[in-house]
Amino acid sequence: MTSSSDRSPAVDVKGTYEVRTYGCQMNVHDSERLSGLLEDAGYVRAPEGSDGDADVVVFNTCAVRENADNKLYGNLGRLAPMKTKRPGMQIAVGGCLAQKDRDTIVKKAPWVDVVFGTHNIGKLPVLLERARIQEEAQIEIAESLEAFPSTLPTRRESAYAAWVSISVGCNNTCTFCIVPALRGKEEDRRPGDILAEVEALVAEGVSEITLLGQNVNAYGSDLGDREAFSKLLRACGQIEGLERVRFTSPHPRDFTDDVIAAMAETPNVMPQLHMPLQSGSDPILKAMRRSYRQDRFLGIIEKVRAAIPHAAISTDIIVGFPGETEEDFQQTMHVVREARFANAFTFQYSKRPGTPAADMEGQIAKEVVQDRYMRLVALQEEISWEENKKQVGRTLEVMVAEGEGRKDGATHRLSGRAPDNRLVHFTKPEEEVRPGDVVTVDITYAAPHHLLAEGPTLTVRRTRAGDAWEKRNAAPAQPAGVMLGIPTLGVPAPLPAATSGCAAPQG
Numbered sequence: 328m329t330s331s332s333d334r335s336p337a338v339d340v341k342g343t344y345e346v347r348t349y350g351c352q353m354n355v356h357d358s359e360r361l362s363g364l365l366e367d368a369g370y371v372r373a374p375e376g377s378d379g380d381a382d383v384v385v386f387n388t389c390a391v392r393e394n395a396d397n398k399l400y401g402n403l404g405r406l407a408p409m410k411t412k413r414p415g416m417q418i419a420v421g422g423c424l425a426q427k428d429r430d431t432i433v434k435k436a437p438w439v440d441v442v443f444g445t446h447n448i449g450k451l452p453v454l455l456e457r458a459r460i461q462e463e464a465q466i467e468i469a470e471s472l473e474a475f476p477s478t479l480p481t482r483r484e485s486a487y488a489a490w491v492s493i494s495v496g497c498n499n500t501c502t503f504c505i506v507p508a509l510r511g512k513e514e515d516r517r518p519g520d521i522l523a524e525v526e527a528l529v530a531e532g533v534s535e536i537t538l539l540g541q542n543v544n545a546y547g548s549d550l551g552d553r554e555a556f557s558k559l560l561r562a563c564g565q566i567e568g569l570e571r572v573r574f575t576s577p578h579p580r581d582f583t584d585d586v587i588a589a590m591a592e593t594p595n596v597m598p599q600l601h602m603p604l605q606s607g608s609d610p611i612l613k614a615m616r617r618s619y620r621q622d623r624f625l626g627i628i629e630k631v632r633a634a635i636p637h638a639a640i641s642t643d644i645i646v647g648f649p650g651e652t653e654e655d656f657q658q659t660m661h662v663v664r665e666a667r668f669a670n671a672f673t674f675q676y677s678k679r680p681g682t683p684a685a686d687m688e689g690q691i692a693k694e695v696v697q698d699r700y701m702r703l704v705a706l707q708e709e710i711s712w713e714e715n716k717k718q719v720g721r722t723l724e725v726m727v728a729e730g731e732g733r734k735d736g737a738t739h740r741l742s743g744r745a746p747d748n749r750l751v752h753f754t755k756p757e758e759e760v761r762p763g764d765v766v767t768v769d770i771t772y773a774a775p776h777h778l779l780a781e782g783p784t785l786t787v788r789r790t791r792a793g794d795a796w797e798k799r800n801a802a803p804a805q806p807a808g809v810m811l812g813i814p815t816l817g818v819p820a821p822l823p824a825a826t827s828g829c830a831a832p833q834g
Contacts, residue, residue, distance in 0.1 A: 342382030342415075343373040349398070350389025352575065353510070354422055356490045356539060357448055358387045361421070363480030368452035372482070379406050383417045383455060388424035390505055391679060395424055403436040410438050417441070417455055421448060423509040426468060427681065433464045444468040445510055449479050472496075472514055485729060486799045487763030487792035489533045493521050493559065494540040498548065499578065501605075502616045502683040503645065503676070510541060515549035522562055525569065532795020534763060535571035535726065536563070544577035544586055556581075557589035564593035568791060570765075571726065572596045573748070576603060576643075579619040582627050591634040598635045599748045602627065603643040604671075607662030608655035611648050614687070621662060628666045639669035639714075639747035646703055647676040647696030650689035656699050663706055669714050669749070670776070671707045675700050708775050715773035718749065722769050722785065723778075725751045729762040729796070741766075745778070753780035756787055763792030 344365045348358040362372065365383065373381035384406060389395055403418065410416045419441035420432050426444035433439055440458040443450055446469035454465045472495060483489060496511040497504075525536055538559070540546060547555025563572045572595050577586075579602060590596045602624075606612050609620045631638055644659060663671065675696050678685040725743040732742035732752050740752045741760060753768045760766060765788040768780035 341369040342371075343377070344370040344383040344385065345373045345377055345379065345381040346385045346387060347402070348387045349395070350387075350391060350423065352490065352539060353495075353541065354387050354389060356492055357422070357445070359481050359483055359490070360448055360479040361385055361387060361451060362482035364449065364452055366482050367480040368455075379409055382415065383419065385419045385421065385451070388420060388422035390423035390427045390509060390681075396428065399424055399432075400435055403439065407436070407438050417458065419443065419451060419455065421445075421451065423506070426509045427505070429468050430466060433466060437464070440464055442466040442468070446470065446472045471511060485762070486532050486795035487726070487790075488535040488537070489528050490539045491521060491524055491528070491536050492516070492539045493543065494546050494549070497541040498545065499542060499580075499618075500616050502614065502687070503605075503648065503679060505679045505681050506541060508681065513540075513542065513545060513549055515546055515555075517550075518555065518559055518562065521559065522566070525563060525566055529566060529568045532763070532791050532798075534569065534790060534792035535573070536569065538563075538572070538574040540574075540576075542576070542578045542581065543574050544583075545581045553583070554585050557583075557585040560586070560589040560596050561593055564595050569595055570790075570792075571746070573599060575601050577601070578603070579617075579624050579627055584630065587630055587634050590631075597746045597748065598638040599641075599746070600631055600638055601641045601643075604659075604662060604666075605643060605645050606648060606651070606655070607659035608651070609658070611651055611655050611658075614650055615645075615648060615684070621658065625662065625665055637747060639749060640666065641670045641672070642666070642668050643672045643674070644703065645674050645676050646700045647691040649676070649684055649687035649691065651676075651691060651699075656703075660703065660706060663703070663710065667710055667714060668707065669747070670711050671703075673700060673703055673707065712773065712775040715749070715775060715778060717773075718745075718770045718778055719773050720770065722767060723751065723780075725753060725766050725768055725780075727760050727762050727764045727766060727793075750777040751780060752777060753784060754782065756784035758784075758787045760784075760787055761789075761793035761796050763794075763796045764788060764790050 346358045346361050348354050370383060386399060386402065388399055399420070406418060410418065417440040418438065420439055421443045423445060425432060425442050429442065432442050441451065441454040441464070443454060447467060450467055454467055458465045494513055494515045496513040497507045498513045499507065528536060544556045546559065547553055560572065563569060604624060605615060605617055607621050612620055628640060631640065723745045725745055727741055727743040731750060732740060735742055735752065739755050741755050742750060742752050745751050751768065753766065756766065766784050767786040768784055769782055770778050771781045772779035
């Protein structure tokens with residue numbers, strides 16, 4: 328991992344770049360690496376709102392949604408006339424859709440210069456240079472991982488929160504998910520490498536990390552240690568200066584009692600859990616090839632609540648999976664009522680080309696799926712609001728965020744995240760507060776998706792993370808640099824909020 332502090336002096340600027348990211352947190356994390364690689368190669372980030380007016384435009388794609396390819400080709404089509412006017416401009420397509428479609432992309436969009444897959448993102452600068460010299464498209468799709476993403480340079484957007492990838496790939500065979508075919512089998516990093524990265528991030532001022540994996544709590548299966556994930560959580564608890572630890576996304580099959588104990592007994596592991604349900608119906612779970620049933624799922628929720636009473640639990644749910652009856656749907660509604668999720672990311676089933684579910688009999692009519700979806704959303708909205716109302720009167724520590732509240736300027740508020748990751752808007756204190764600092768506030772009002780602290784801020788704690796943010800923003804812009812942090816798209820915003828990504832619906 329390369330940071331701005333250990334790089335050689337900046338190389339000559341080659342031009343500007345823009346990375347457009349679609350899909351899940353894995354893709355967001357990969358885009359950090361793509362940006363870091365390009366900056367290491369001498370490119371600088373194009374200004375916000377450049378809308379394709381950059382020398383290099385990279386699409387980091389997702390293949391989970393049925394219309395993913397239409398979205399990509401539509402965007403590529405809009406860039407074609409821009410490239411005609413600027414012959415030196417280059418366009419690259421990577422990610423899951425590139426891994427899946429390979430040659431098809433260049434056939435449909437011959438103005439694309441580079442196509443690369445999920446396993447060889449480190450090759451992007453070389454492929455761009457080769458395409459420029461040879462004046463022809465370069466297509467390179469590796470079938471297995473060439474370098475673990477965290478060994479590549481990184482351009483992060485925040486000084487106070489970061490992703491840390493602990494594994495790549497997935498060993499599950501969910502019938503609705505194409506991710507294992509595109510990301511490969513699970514491959515775990517060594518614990519020492521993970522902890523070394525966390526310690527380096529903390530030394531840079533990061534105070535919150537999120538452990539990231541396609542099936543994060545299966546960590547250890549590649550190492551031969553079934554308790555490796557709980558041990559990793561406890562080890563993170565020993566790192567001085569690391570205030571908040573989160574992880575996403577786990578799988579109910581691998582969620583064991585030792586993980587619950589580690590969460591409850593490690594002070595800096597936050598009382599937050601994202602546990603994908605997908606369906607509450609046992610027959611549908613079987614058809615999805617999900618290896619748990621309703622009782623098992625609700626049993627996990629019960630154990631977590633017993634060990635961590637204030638835990639906020641979120642989930643993913645797919646409505647309208649092939650063969651789903653009204654009774655199956657009512658079983659999902661039953662689990663939602665019983666589990667009382669703080670929030671749920673709900674999806675109408677759509678065919679993923681290349682998945683077994685796409686060819687299953689019993690595809691549900693769109694209007695039926697829409698009706699069930701609306702009923703589910705209404706129920707969850709009601710529960711989310713009721714659960715948030717329970718927070719009124721509590722005193723919470725809030726880590727100040729950057730750009731979380733769209734109306735903060737008009738309302739003279741700031742925003743941040745509570746330990747359980749609930750979004751909190753609070754009155755701006757007279758004392759200067761920076762992203763990464765921590766404030767203590769009393770919750771006075773609850774809405775379905777956020778909390779308000781309308782009274783005065785009780786305490787303000789200036790942190791090393793806030794210092795790092797201040798230093799970052801005071802420094803003059805570097806012509807080419809690789810920085811530590813994380814895009815505001817992910818942490819500290821709710822991580823499962825990627826509405827079209829693989830990690831959300833695939834669980």
